[in-house]
Amino acid sequence: MKRKVGNLLGLAVLGYLVRQPMHPYELSKALRDHGDDRSIKFTHGSLYMVVGQLAKAGFIAEHETSRDGQRPERTVYALTDAGRAELKDWMRDLVAVPRHEFPQFVAALSFIGALHPDEVVVLLHDRLRGLEAQRAETKALLDGTDVHPLFLVEEEYRLAMIDAEARFVAGFLERIGDWRPLWAGFHEEGS
Amino acid sequence: MKRKVGNLLGLAVLGYLVRQPMHPYELSKALRDHGDDRSIKFTHGSLYMVVGQLAKAGFIAEHETSRDGQRPERTVYALTDAGRAELKDWMRDLVAVPRHEFPQFVAALSFIGALHPDEVVVLLHDRLRGLEAQRAETKALLDGTDVHPLFLVEEEYRLAMIDAEARFVAGFLERIGDWRPLWAGFHEEGS
DNA sequence: GGGGTCATGTAATAGGTTACATGATTCT
DNA sequence: AGAATCATGTAACCTATTACATGACCCC
Secondary structure (H helix, E strand, O other): OOOOOOOHHHHHHHHHHOOOOEOHHHHHHHHHHOOHHHOOOOOHHHHHHHHHHHHHHOOEEEEEEEOOOOOOOEEEEEEOHHHHHHHHHHHHHHHHOOOOOOOHHHHHHHOHHHOOHHHHHHHHHHHHHHHHHHHHHHHHHHHOOOOOHHHHHHHHHHHHHHHHHHHHHHHHHHHHHHHHHHHHHOOOOOO | OOOOOOOHHHHHHHHHHOOOOEOHHHHHHHHHHOOHHHOOOOOHHHHHHHHHHHHHHOOEEEEEEEOOOOOOOEEEEEEOHHHHHHHHHHHHHHHHOOOOOOOHHHHHHHOHHHOOHHHHHHHHHHHHHHHHHHHHHHHHHHHOOOOOHHHHHHHHHHHHHHHHHHHHHHHHHHHHHHHHHHHHHOOOOOO
16 A cells, blocks of 8 residues: 655656666766756665665666776666566556645645734745746746757646746735734734 | 754644643644644654654743643643744745745656656546545635634645646646657657 | 865664554443 | 543654765866
Protein backbone atom coordinates (compact mmCIF):
# COMPACT_ATOMS: atom_id res chain seq x y z
CA MET A 1 0.00 0.00 0.00
CA LYS A 2 2.98 2.25 0.37
CA ARG A 3 5.94 2.82 -1.93
CA LYS A 4 9.22 1.36 -0.82
CA VAL A 5 10.78 4.68 -1.79
CA GLY A 6 8.49 7.65 -1.34
CA ASN A 7 10.83 10.54 -2.02
CA LEU A 8 10.08 12.10 -5.40
CA LEU A 9 13.76 12.46 -6.02
CA GLY A 10 13.61 8.71 -6.46
CA LEU A 11 11.19 9.19 -9.32
CA ALA A 12 13.65 11.52 -11.00
CA VAL A 13 16.44 9.00 -10.63
CA LEU A 14 14.31 6.28 -12.19
CA GLY A 15 13.33 8.75 -14.88
CA TYR A 16 16.93 9.31 -15.88
CA LEU A 17 18.16 5.78 -15.48
CA VAL A 18 15.47 4.52 -17.83
CA ARG A 19 17.45 6.19 -20.60
CA GLN A 20 20.89 4.92 -19.68
CA PRO A 21 22.97 3.83 -16.70
CA MET A 22 24.61 6.61 -14.75
CA HIS A 23 26.54 7.22 -11.57
CA PRO A 24 25.22 9.47 -8.82
CA TYR A 25 27.30 12.49 -9.62
CA GLU A 26 26.20 12.35 -13.23
CA LEU A 27 22.60 12.20 -12.07
CA SER A 28 23.16 15.17 -9.87
CA LYS A 29 24.55 17.14 -12.78
CA ALA A 30 21.79 16.10 -15.15
CA LEU A 31 19.16 17.11 -12.62
CA ARG A 32 20.68 20.50 -12.16
CA ASP A 33 21.32 21.07 -15.85
CA HIS A 34 17.77 20.25 -16.81
CA GLY A 35 16.43 22.53 -14.11
CA ASP A 36 14.70 19.67 -12.36
CA ASP A 37 15.63 21.32 -9.12
CA ARG A 38 12.74 23.66 -9.75
CA SER A 39 10.34 20.73 -9.67
CA ILE A 40 11.91 18.37 -7.20
CA LYS A 41 13.66 19.29 -4.03
CA PHE A 42 17.10 17.81 -3.79
CA THR A 43 20.54 18.24 -2.48
CA HIS A 44 23.71 16.36 -3.07
CA GLY A 45 23.20 14.48 0.17
CA SER A 46 19.64 13.42 -0.40
CA LEU A 47 20.54 12.09 -3.84
CA TYR A 48 22.98 9.58 -2.43
CA MET A 49 20.37 8.65 0.10
CA VAL A 50 17.64 7.82 -2.39
CA VAL A 51 20.05 6.02 -4.64
CA GLY A 52 20.84 3.84 -1.66
CA GLN A 53 17.14 3.31 -0.98
CA LEU A 54 16.37 2.48 -4.58
CA ALA A 55 19.18 -0.03 -4.65
CA LYS A 56 18.02 -1.67 -1.45
CA ALA A 57 14.49 -1.84 -2.83
CA GLY A 58 15.79 -3.56 -5.95
CA PHE A 59 14.72 -0.83 -8.39
CA ILE A 60 18.26 -0.12 -9.49
CA ALA A 61 21.44 -2.18 -9.33
CA GLU A 62 25.16 -1.67 -9.68
CA HIS A 63 26.01 -1.82 -13.32
CA GLU A 64 29.77 -1.43 -13.05
CA THR A 65 32.25 0.50 -11.00
CA SER A 66 34.71 2.41 -13.04
CA ARG A 67 37.62 4.66 -12.40
CA ASP A 68 38.52 7.64 -14.50
CA GLY A 69 42.07 8.80 -14.04
CA GLN A 70 42.87 9.22 -10.39
CA ARG A 71 39.40 10.37 -9.41
CA PRO A 72 37.61 8.37 -6.75
CA GLU A 73 35.98 5.24 -7.94
CA ARG A 74 32.38 5.68 -8.91
CA THR A 75 29.49 3.30 -9.05
CA VAL A 76 27.31 3.26 -12.13
CA TYR A 77 23.72 2.17 -11.56
CA ALA A 78 21.23 0.76 -14.01
CA LEU A 79 17.48 0.31 -13.82
CA THR A 80 16.17 -3.18 -13.10
CA ASP A 81 12.91 -4.56 -14.47
CA ALA A 82 11.30 -3.90 -11.13
CA GLY A 83 12.54 -0.34 -11.41
CA ARG A 84 11.05 0.10 -14.84
CA ALA A 85 7.72 -1.17 -13.53
CA GLU A 86 7.90 1.09 -10.50
CA LEU A 87 8.55 4.13 -12.65
CA LYS A 88 5.51 3.46 -14.81
CA ASP A 89 3.28 2.65 -11.88
CA TRP A 90 4.38 5.63 -9.86
CA MET A 91 3.94 8.03 -12.76
CA ARG A 92 0.48 6.73 -13.52
CA ASP A 93 -0.54 7.19 -9.95
CA LEU A 94 0.87 10.70 -9.70
CA VAL A 95 -0.85 11.81 -12.87
CA ALA A 96 -4.20 10.15 -12.29
CA VAL A 97 -4.92 10.94 -8.67
CA PRO A 98 -4.67 14.41 -7.17
CA ARG A 99 -3.37 14.30 -3.65
CA HIS A 100 -4.23 16.48 -0.74
CA GLU A 101 -1.19 18.64 -0.05
CA PHE A 102 -0.27 21.21 2.55
CA PRO A 103 1.13 24.43 1.15
CA GLN A 104 2.47 26.85 3.71
CA PHE A 105 0.10 29.61 2.73
CA VAL A 106 -2.87 27.43 3.65
CA ALA A 107 -1.51 27.02 7.14
CA ALA A 108 -1.09 30.76 7.45
CA LEU A 109 -4.62 31.38 6.19
CA SER A 110 -6.06 29.11 8.86
CA PHE A 111 -4.64 31.37 11.51
CA ILE A 112 -4.97 34.63 9.68
CA GLY A 113 -7.22 35.94 12.43
CA ALA A 114 -4.16 36.12 14.65
CA LEU A 115 -3.00 39.18 12.75
CA HIS A 116 -4.80 42.50 12.66
CA PRO A 117 -6.75 43.00 9.41
CA ASP A 118 -5.06 46.30 8.65
CA GLU A 119 -1.70 44.62 8.76
CA VAL A 120 -2.94 41.73 6.65
CA VAL A 121 -3.86 44.17 3.92
CA VAL A 122 -0.31 45.41 3.77
CA LEU A 123 1.17 41.92 3.87
CA LEU A 124 -1.08 40.69 1.09
CA HIS A 125 0.06 43.52 -1.12
CA ASP A 126 3.61 42.41 -0.47
CA ARG A 127 2.65 38.92 -1.45
CA LEU A 128 1.14 40.15 -4.68
CA ARG A 129 4.45 41.73 -5.54
CA GLY A 130 6.26 38.51 -4.70
CA LEU A 131 3.88 36.55 -6.90
CA GLU A 132 4.44 38.97 -9.73
CA ALA A 133 8.18 38.39 -9.40
CA GLN A 134 7.72 34.62 -9.48
CA ARG A 135 5.51 34.95 -12.49
CA ALA A 136 8.07 37.08 -14.32
CA GLU A 137 10.85 34.64 -13.53
CA THR A 138 8.86 31.67 -14.79
CA LYS A 139 7.73 33.57 -17.85
CA ALA A 140 11.29 34.53 -18.69
CA LEU A 141 12.34 30.92 -18.41
CA LEU A 142 9.60 29.81 -20.75
CA ASP A 143 10.24 32.52 -23.30
CA GLY A 144 14.00 32.43 -23.20
CA THR A 145 14.51 28.88 -24.34
CA ASP A 146 13.97 26.85 -27.44
CA VAL A 147 13.23 23.64 -25.58
CA HIS A 148 10.01 22.07 -26.82
CA PRO A 149 7.02 23.10 -24.66
CA LEU A 150 6.28 19.47 -23.90
CA PHE A 151 9.35 19.47 -21.68
CA LEU A 152 8.25 22.59 -19.89
CA VAL A 153 4.67 21.78 -18.95
CA GLU A 154 5.68 21.85 -15.29
CA GLU A 155 6.54 25.51 -15.68
CA GLU A 156 3.29 26.29 -17.41
CA TYR A 157 1.48 24.57 -14.59
CA ARG A 158 3.38 26.62 -12.09
CA LEU A 159 2.49 29.76 -13.98
CA ALA A 160 -1.18 28.86 -13.94
CA MET A 161 -1.05 28.29 -10.20
CA ILE A 162 0.76 31.54 -9.53
CA ASP A 163 -1.86 33.44 -11.47
CA ALA A 164 -4.69 31.68 -9.68
CA GLU A 165 -3.19 32.51 -6.32
CA ALA A 166 -2.76 36.13 -7.31
CA ARG A 167 -6.41 36.31 -8.31
CA PHE A 168 -7.41 34.76 -5.01
CA VAL A 169 -5.34 37.20 -3.01
CA ALA A 170 -6.79 40.12 -4.93
CA GLY A 171 -10.28 38.82 -4.23
CA PHE A 172 -9.47 38.35 -0.58
CA LEU A 173 -8.26 41.93 -0.36
CA GLU A 174 -11.53 43.16 -1.71
CA ARG A 175 -13.57 41.28 0.86
CA ILE A 176 -11.46 42.21 3.85
CA GLY A 177 -13.32 45.49 4.20
CA ASP A 178 -16.59 43.69 4.89
CA TRP A 179 -15.09 41.57 7.62
CA ARG A 180 -12.97 44.23 9.17
CA PRO A 181 -15.34 45.27 11.99
CA LEU A 182 -15.71 41.75 13.36
CA TRP A 183 -12.10 40.90 12.71
CA ALA A 184 -10.64 44.02 14.28
CA GLY A 185 -12.83 43.31 17.27
CA PHE A 186 -10.65 40.37 18.30
CA HIS A 187 -7.72 42.68 18.59
CA GLU A 188 -9.23 45.31 20.86
CA GLU A 189 -7.36 45.51 24.16
CA GLY A 190 -7.51 41.74 24.48
CA SER A 191 -3.77 41.17 24.12
CA MET B 1 18.06 33.03 9.20
CA LYS B 2 16.22 29.87 10.04
CA ARG B 3 13.40 29.24 12.45
CA LYS B 4 14.20 27.25 15.53
CA VAL B 5 11.03 25.28 14.85
CA GLY B 6 10.16 24.96 11.19
CA ASN B 7 7.28 22.52 11.30
CA LEU B 8 4.00 24.31 10.59
CA LEU B 9 2.33 22.26 13.25
CA GLY B 10 4.34 24.45 15.58
CA LEU B 11 2.55 27.47 14.17
CA ALA B 12 -0.76 25.86 14.95
CA VAL B 13 0.29 25.15 18.51
CA LEU B 14 1.35 28.75 19.01
CA GLY B 15 -1.90 29.82 17.39
CA TYR B 16 -3.95 27.96 19.96
CA LEU B 17 -1.84 28.68 22.99
CA VAL B 18 -2.11 32.40 22.35
CA ARG B 19 -5.73 32.08 23.43
CA GLN B 20 -5.20 30.02 26.55
CA PRO B 21 -2.85 27.43 28.06
CA MET B 22 -3.54 23.86 27.08
CA HIS B 23 -2.07 20.41 27.37
CA PRO B 24 -1.03 18.42 24.31
CA TYR B 25 -4.00 16.15 24.16
CA GLU B 26 -6.32 19.14 24.32
CA LEU B 27 -4.40 20.71 21.43
CA SER B 28 -4.71 17.55 19.47
CA LYS B 29 -8.45 17.53 19.99
CA ALA B 30 -8.85 21.20 19.15
CA LEU B 31 -6.87 20.77 15.95
CA ARG B 32 -9.00 17.87 14.85
CA ASP B 33 -12.26 19.48 15.87
CA HIS B 34 -11.53 22.66 13.99
CA GLY B 35 -10.54 20.71 10.90
CA ASP B 36 -7.03 22.08 10.98
CA ASP B 37 -5.86 18.71 9.87
CA ARG B 38 -6.98 19.74 6.41
CA SER B 39 -4.50 22.58 6.43
CA ILE B 40 -1.64 21.24 8.49
CA LYS B 41 -0.30 17.75 8.44
CA PHE B 42 -0.14 16.21 11.85
CA THR B 43 -0.38 13.09 13.84
CA HIS B 44 -0.56 12.42 17.50
CA GLY B 45 3.14 11.65 17.53
CA SER B 46 4.35 14.70 15.68
CA LEU B 47 2.36 16.92 18.00
CA TYR B 48 4.27 15.77 21.06
CA MET B 49 7.42 16.25 19.06
CA VAL B 50 6.82 19.89 18.15
CA VAL B 51 5.57 20.70 21.61
CA GLY B 52 8.93 19.42 22.83
CA GLN B 53 10.76 21.52 20.23
CA LEU B 54 8.78 24.64 21.06
CA ALA B 55 9.51 24.18 24.75
CA LYS B 56 13.21 23.71 24.11
CA ALA B 57 13.22 26.81 21.93
CA GLY B 58 11.59 28.79 24.72
CA PHE B 59 8.40 29.63 22.85
CA ILE B 60 6.20 27.79 25.29
CA ALA B 61 6.71 26.75 28.90
CA GLU B 62 5.12 24.42 31.41
CA HIS B 63 2.26 26.22 33.04
CA GLU B 64 1.23 23.56 35.50
CA THR B 65 0.90 19.84 35.66
CA SER B 66 -2.42 18.63 36.82
CA ARG B 67 -4.08 15.35 37.38
CA ASP B 68 -7.71 14.64 36.74
CA GLY B 69 -9.03 11.62 38.55
CA GLN B 70 -6.78 8.66 37.98
CA ARG B 71 -5.81 9.58 34.43
CA PRO B 72 -2.12 10.05 33.69
CA GLU B 73 -0.70 13.35 34.74
CA ARG B 74 -0.73 15.93 32.01
CA THR B 75 1.40 18.96 31.39
CA VAL B 76 -0.28 22.22 30.55
CA TYR B 77 1.78 24.59 28.41
CA ALA B 78 1.49 28.34 28.05
CA LEU B 79 2.92 30.74 25.49
CA THR B 80 5.92 32.80 26.52
CA ASP B 81 6.63 36.33 25.31
CA ALA B 82 9.15 34.93 22.86
CA GLY B 83 6.45 32.59 21.63
CA ARG B 84 4.02 35.42 21.08
CA ALA B 85 6.66 37.27 19.09
CA GLU B 86 7.50 34.19 17.07
CA LEU B 87 3.86 33.64 16.18
CA LYS B 88 3.49 37.17 14.86
CA ASP B 89 6.77 37.11 13.00
CA TRP B 90 6.15 33.73 11.46
CA MET B 91 2.64 34.62 10.34
CA ARG B 92 3.80 37.85 8.77
CA ASP B 93 6.47 36.05 6.86
CA LEU B 94 4.14 33.31 5.65
CA VAL B 95 1.55 35.78 4.45
CA ALA B 96 3.91 38.27 2.86
CA VAL B 97 6.31 36.08 0.96
CA PRO B 98 5.24 33.30 -1.39
CA ARG B 99 7.61 30.37 -1.22
CA HIS B 100 8.67 28.02 -3.91
CA GLU B 101 7.03 24.66 -3.17
CA PHE B 102 7.15 21.22 -4.72
CA PRO B 103 3.75 19.67 -5.33
CA GLN B 104 3.82 16.08 -6.46
CA PHE B 105 2.03 16.80 -9.69
CA VAL B 106 4.84 19.10 -10.79
CA ALA B 107 7.34 16.29 -10.38
CA ALA B 108 5.16 14.02 -12.46
CA LEU B 109 4.79 16.66 -15.15
CA SER B 110 8.55 16.99 -15.49
CA PHE B 111 8.75 13.35 -16.45
CA ILE B 112 5.48 13.13 -18.28
CA GLY B 113 7.32 12.14 -21.44
CA ALA B 114 8.06 8.79 -19.82
CA LEU B 115 4.45 7.78 -20.39
CA HIS B 116 2.84 7.32 -23.77
CA PRO B 117 0.63 10.28 -24.75
CA ASP B 118 -2.41 8.10 -25.35
CA GLU B 119 -2.18 6.80 -21.82
CA VAL B 120 -1.66 10.29 -20.45
CA VAL B 121 -4.94 11.37 -21.99
CA VAL B 122 -6.75 8.68 -20.06
CA LEU B 123 -4.93 9.41 -16.84
CA LEU B 124 -5.64 13.13 -17.07
CA HIS B 125 -9.33 12.43 -17.43
CA ASP B 126 -9.11 10.37 -14.27
CA ARG B 127 -7.45 13.30 -12.57
CA LEU B 128 -10.20 15.62 -13.68
CA ARG B 129 -12.70 13.35 -12.00
CA GLY B 130 -10.57 13.31 -8.85
CA LEU B 131 -10.38 17.08 -8.87
CA GLU B 132 -14.11 17.32 -9.26
CA ALA B 133 -14.51 15.12 -6.19
CA GLN B 134 -12.15 17.28 -4.16
CA ARG B 135 -14.00 20.35 -5.31
CA ALA B 136 -17.33 18.87 -4.27
CA GLU B 137 -16.01 17.89 -0.88
CA THR B 138 -14.60 21.33 -0.22
CA LYS B 139 -17.72 22.99 -1.50
CA ALA B 140 -19.89 20.87 0.76
CA LEU B 141 -17.77 21.80 3.72
CA LEU B 142 -18.09 25.50 2.92
CA ASP B 143 -21.82 25.36 2.36
CA GLY B 144 -22.69 23.02 5.18
CA THR B 145 -21.53 25.15 8.06
CA ASP B 146 -22.43 28.42 9.67
CA VAL B 147 -18.90 29.29 10.66
CA HIS B 148 -18.00 32.79 9.55
CA PRO B 149 -16.23 32.79 6.14
CA LEU B 150 -13.24 34.53 7.67
CA PHE B 151 -12.43 31.27 9.41
CA LEU B 152 -12.69 29.32 6.23
CA VAL B 153 -10.54 31.31 3.84
CA GLU B 154 -8.12 28.39 3.64
CA GLU B 155 -10.88 26.32 2.10
CA GLU B 156 -11.77 29.01 -0.37
CA TYR B 157 -8.15 29.21 -1.34
CA ARG B 158 -8.04 25.49 -1.81
CA LEU B 159 -11.13 25.66 -3.97
CA ALA B 160 -9.56 28.33 -6.14
CA MET B 161 -6.45 26.20 -6.60
CA ILE B 162 -8.43 23.09 -7.44
CA ASP B 163 -10.34 24.98 -10.10
CA ALA B 164 -7.17 26.44 -11.54
CA GLU B 165 -5.59 23.02 -11.74
CA ALA B 166 -8.64 21.60 -13.44
CA ARG B 167 -8.51 24.36 -16.03
CA PHE B 168 -4.84 23.71 -16.60
CA VAL B 169 -5.42 19.99 -17.07
CA ALA B 170 -8.23 20.65 -19.51
CA GLY B 171 -5.99 22.98 -21.48
CA PHE B 172 -3.19 20.44 -21.46
CA LEU B 173 -5.55 17.81 -22.82
CA GLU B 174 -6.43 20.06 -25.71
CA ARG B 175 -2.83 20.63 -26.67
CA ILE B 176 -1.73 17.01 -26.41
CA GLY B 177 -2.97 16.35 -29.91
CA ASP B 178 -0.49 18.78 -31.42
CA TRP B 179 2.45 17.21 -29.64
CA ARG B 180 1.39 13.65 -30.10
CA PRO B 181 3.49 12.83 -33.19
CA LEU B 182 6.76 13.90 -31.62
CA TRP B 183 5.83 12.53 -28.23
CA ALA B 184 4.68 9.14 -29.44
CA GLY B 185 7.93 8.96 -31.37
CA PHE B 186 9.91 8.43 -28.16
CA HIS B 187 7.91 5.31 -27.50
CA GLU B 188 8.43 3.52 -30.81
CA GLU B 189 10.26 0.25 -30.31
CA GLY B 190 12.87 2.06 -28.17
CA SER B 191 12.66 0.17 -24.88
C1' DG C 1 52.02 27.02 -7.41
C1' DG C 2 47.92 28.63 -5.01
C1' DG C 3 42.96 29.21 -5.15
C1' DG C 4 38.78 27.80 -6.99
C1' DT C 5 35.64 24.39 -8.18
C1' DC C 6 34.86 19.64 -10.00
C1' DA C 7 34.18 15.15 -8.54
C1' DT C 8 32.88 11.76 -5.15
C1' DG C 9 31.41 10.14 -1.34
C1' DT C 10 30.70 9.12 4.18
C1' DA C 11 29.30 10.35 8.76
C1' DA C 12 26.85 12.89 12.22
C1' DT C 13 22.70 15.03 13.56
C1' DA C 14 18.21 16.45 13.54
C1' DG C 15 13.50 15.68 12.23
C1' DG C 16 9.21 12.87 11.70
C1' DT C 17 6.40 8.62 11.66
C1' DT C 18 4.93 4.38 13.70
C1' DA C 19 4.58 1.31 17.08
C1' DC C 20 4.17 0.27 21.85
C1' DA C 21 2.12 0.87 26.56
C1' DT C 22 -1.29 1.47 29.94
C1' DG C 23 -5.03 2.83 32.93
C1' DA C 24 -9.92 5.10 32.78
C1' DT C 25 -14.47 5.67 31.22
C1' DT C 26 -18.41 4.23 28.64
C1' DC C 27 -21.30 1.38 26.14
C1' DT C 28 -23.99 -3.10 25.64
C1' DA D 1 -17.98 -8.21 32.70
C1' DG D 2 -15.91 -7.58 28.11
C1' DA D 3 -15.20 -4.49 24.17
C1' DA D 4 -14.46 -0.21 22.45
C1' DT D 5 -12.50 4.09 22.69
C1' DC D 6 -10.77 8.02 25.35
C1' DA D 7 -6.73 9.85 27.34
C1' DT D 8 -1.81 10.28 27.70
C1' DG D 9 2.55 9.66 26.74
C1' DT D 10 7.41 7.22 25.51
C1' DA D 11 10.44 4.71 22.57
C1' DA D 12 12.12 2.77 18.37
C1' DC D 13 12.80 3.33 13.90
C1' DC D 14 13.11 5.56 9.49
C1' DT D 15 14.22 9.78 6.58
C1' DA D 16 16.40 13.75 5.38
C1' DT D 17 19.61 17.56 5.98
C1' DT D 18 24.23 19.21 7.11
C1' DA D 19 28.72 18.82 7.89
C1' DC D 20 33.08 16.66 7.05
C1' DA D 21 36.74 14.71 3.90
C1' DT D 22 39.78 14.36 0.13
C1' DG D 23 42.13 14.27 -4.17
C1' DA D 24 42.11 15.99 -9.24
C1' DC D 25 41.87 19.26 -12.66
C1' DC D 26 42.09 24.11 -14.37
C1' DC D 27 42.96 28.91 -14.54
C1' DC D 28 45.96 33.01 -13.66
